[in-house]
Amino acid sequence: MTDGYPVRAVDAAAYTVPTGAPEADGTLAWNSTTIVVVEVSAGPVTGLGWTYAHAACVPLITGTLAGLVCDRDVRDVPAAWEAMRTGVRNLGRVGLVSYALSAVETAMWDAAARLVELPLVRLLGRARDTVPVYGSGGFTTDDGERLAEQLAGWVADGIPRVKIKIGESFGRCEARDLRRVGAARAAVGPDTELYVDANGGYQPAQAIRVGRQLSTWDVRWFEEPVTSDDPAGLRQVRDAVDADVTAGEYGTDLPYFARMVDCVDCLQVDATRCGGYAEWLRAAALAAARGRDVSGHCAPNLTAHVAAATPNLRHLEWFADHDRIERLLFDGVLDPTGGVLRPDLTVPGHGLSLRRADAEPYRVA
Numbered sequence: 001m002t003d004g005y006p007v008r009a010v011d012a013a014a015y016t017v018p019t020g021a022p023e024a025d026g027t028l029a030w031n032s033t034t035i036v037v038v039e040v041s042a043g044p045v046t047g048l049g050w051t052y053a054h055a056a057c058v059p060l061i062t063g064t065l066a067g068l069v070c071d072r073d074v075r076d077v078p079a080a081w082e083a084m085r086t087g088v089r090n091l092g093r094v095g096l097v098s099y100a101l102s103a104v105e106t107a108m109w110d111a112a113a114r115l116v117e118l119p120l121v122r123l124l125g126r127a128r129d130t131v132p133v134y135g136s137g138g139f140t141t142d143d144g145e146r147l148a149e150q151l152a153g154w155v156a157d158g159i160p161r162v163k164i165k166i167g168e169s170f171g172r173c174e175a176r177d178l179r180r181v182g183a184a185r186a187a188v189g190p191d192t193e194l195y196v197d198a199n200g201g202y203q204p205a206q207a208i209r210v211g212r213q214l215s216t217w218d219v220r221w222f223e224e225p226v227t228s229d230d231p232a233g234l235r236q237v238r239d240a241v242d243a244d245v246t247a248g249e250y251g252t253d254l255p256y257f258a259r260m261v262d263c264v265d266c267l268q269v270d271a272t273r274c275g276g277y278a279e280w281l282r283a284a285a286l287a288a289a290r291g292r293d294v295s296g297h298c299a300p301n302l303t304a305h306v307a308a309a310t311p312n313l314r315h316l317e318w319f320a321d322h323d324r325i326e327r328l329l330f331d332g333v334l335d336p337t338g339g340v341l342r343p344d345l346t347v348p349g350h351g352l353s354l355r356r357a358d359a360e361p362y363r364v365a
Contacts, residue, residue, distance in 0.1 A: 004073040005043035005115055007080070010066035010104060012038045014055035014365040017325050023139045026167025026201025033321050034364070035329070036061070036100070037354060040107040042074035047111025048352055050302060051272040052322065053099040055365035060100045064088065069104065075112045078278060081105050085275075098252035098275055105276025106302060110349040120350045121343045124277065124309035130340035131307045133300065134195060137320035138164025140173075143180060148187035150320070158338040161193040161315065163221065166210075167201020174206070178213060185217040195221035196243075202226055204233040211241030219243050223268075234263040248283075249273070249297040257283040261290045266314055270297035277306045288312045301326045301333045304341045305350050316341065326352075329359045 016034045023030055036057040040047045051057065068087040069080040084104065088097050113120040135154030138147055142164075151162050164184050166177040185194055196219055202210060207225035214222065222243040226233040228250055238245035248260050248268035252275065261267050267287040271280045280303075284294045288311070296303045296316035300323065307316045318336050326333050332351040334341045344351040 005075060006071045007040055007042045007069050007074050007108070009041045010038065010061060010069060010107075011041075012036060012058045012061040012103070013359075013363055014058050015329065015359050015362040016055070016364045017328065017362050019321065020324075022141055023321070024141045024168075025139060025165040025197065026199040027170055028199065029141075033325060035325055036103055037329075037359075038103040038107045039354075040069075040074065040104065040111050042111050043115060045111050045114040047074070047107040047109070047114060047349065048354060049103045049105065049107030049110060049276075050299070051099040051103040052299065053096060053272075057096055057100040057103070058365045060091075060097065061104060064091070065100060065104050069108070074108055075115060077105060077108045077112055080108055081276065081278060094252040094256075099273050102272050102274065102276045102279075105278065106271060109277050110352075114349040117348045119343060119345045119348060120305040121308045122345070124281070124306060126308055127311040128308050128313070130342055131304055131313065132161075132315040132340050133159060133318040133336045134161030134163055134193070134315050135159045135320075135336075136163045136197075136317045138162070138180070138184060140165050140168040140180075144183070147180065147183060151184055151187045154318075155188050155192055157336065159318070159336060160191070160339050161195065162188055163195035163197055163223070163317075165199065166196045167198030169201075171198070171202040171206055174210060177210065181214060181217050181219065190218075193220050194218065195223065197223035198225050200224045200227035200229075204230070204236045207233075207237045208240045211237060211243060215242045221246060221266075223247065224249075228260070231259060231263045238263065238265060246295065251283065254279070254282060254286065257286050261287050261292055264292070266293045266295050268295050268297045270299065271303045271306055272299045273297075280306050281310065284310045284312055298322050299326075300336075300341065301330065301352060302350065304334055305343045307341075308343050329355060329362075331355055
């Protein structure tokens with residue numbers, strides 16, 4: 001198809017990393033996290049991307065998506081993305097298919113930036129020098145000393161925003177939720193922004209009741225107070241509480257974000273789910289058209305460059321699980337000390353590389 005820099009190979013592997021202890025949020029519990037890593041080879045470079053998803057993405061990537069992008073010029077990422085989008089029509093665009101597509105797309109952008117020897121943010125177009133972050137963890141399995149230690153550690157590192165999980169057991173532990181919010185405020189002091197995430201654990205009336213009590217501790221961010229499958233419920237809560245209501249992390253296509261943006265105060269976008277970097281920027285444009293900010297969901301190191309290319313960015317989630325995995329498996333990870341990330345402008349691409357020897361013990365596919 002091209003005499004430029006055709007994609008020669010698309011490789012994928014899945015790695016499952018156990019958690020240090022059992023973890024849970026309002027509606028799910030887990031003891032490991034799986035990351036699917038993609039490498040796209042073209043000319044003299046190899047680009048890297050990933051998604052946090054089931055290992056079932058691996059055969060989808062190597063067996064279907066690879067055939068749709070191989071022999072295309074790696075610099076023509078939008079054309080390759082469109083080929084993937086149309087090629088998976090009968091598989092279903094949303095869900096795991098979009099996660100897999102996202103991993104390939106981000107790897108292609110990394111390869112394109114490496115080819116032209118530019119940092120990825122320079123290729124995308126930089127909108128800001130630094131990316132604000134917030135520390136995210138505080139699982140519902142954490143309480144007392146463990147919770148306070150994690151939150152205080154972020155504050156000590158100069159991160160001025162932290163988030164904990166509430167909505168335990170689908171909202172059945174409301175009193176404990178509120179006690180933990182009070183404990184979190186005590187741990188971080190009055191000057192740190194405090195956020196909560198219910199992961200869809202409450203019903204609308206309960207979320208409003210809890211949300212009004214959150215004002216006692218000056219909670220500024222109420223994430224997914226009800227399930228994202230209930231846009232009317234999100235709007236109902238948003239209109240009744242002081243904290244900013246936010247959702248969007250499960251978005252895998254633009255129609256989803258177009259529906260969600262009018263239900264929230266700040267739209268979440270996940271580059272490893274939404275379709276990749278270009279779809280992130282299109283979702284951000286949808287938000288800008290409605291006067292909304294966007295916030296990056298998880299995968300902080302993979303997301304830093306596109307976040308820095310987003311004018312209406314509020315912040316990026318420095319998620320404890322993904323921070324641990326990315327430090328374990330990759331070179332080139334960033335430092336959130338001071339509450340901001342600074343994408344590395346001295347190396348091409350996003351600057352990340354897989355440490356194969358460290359990753360291999362965790363490989364599952």
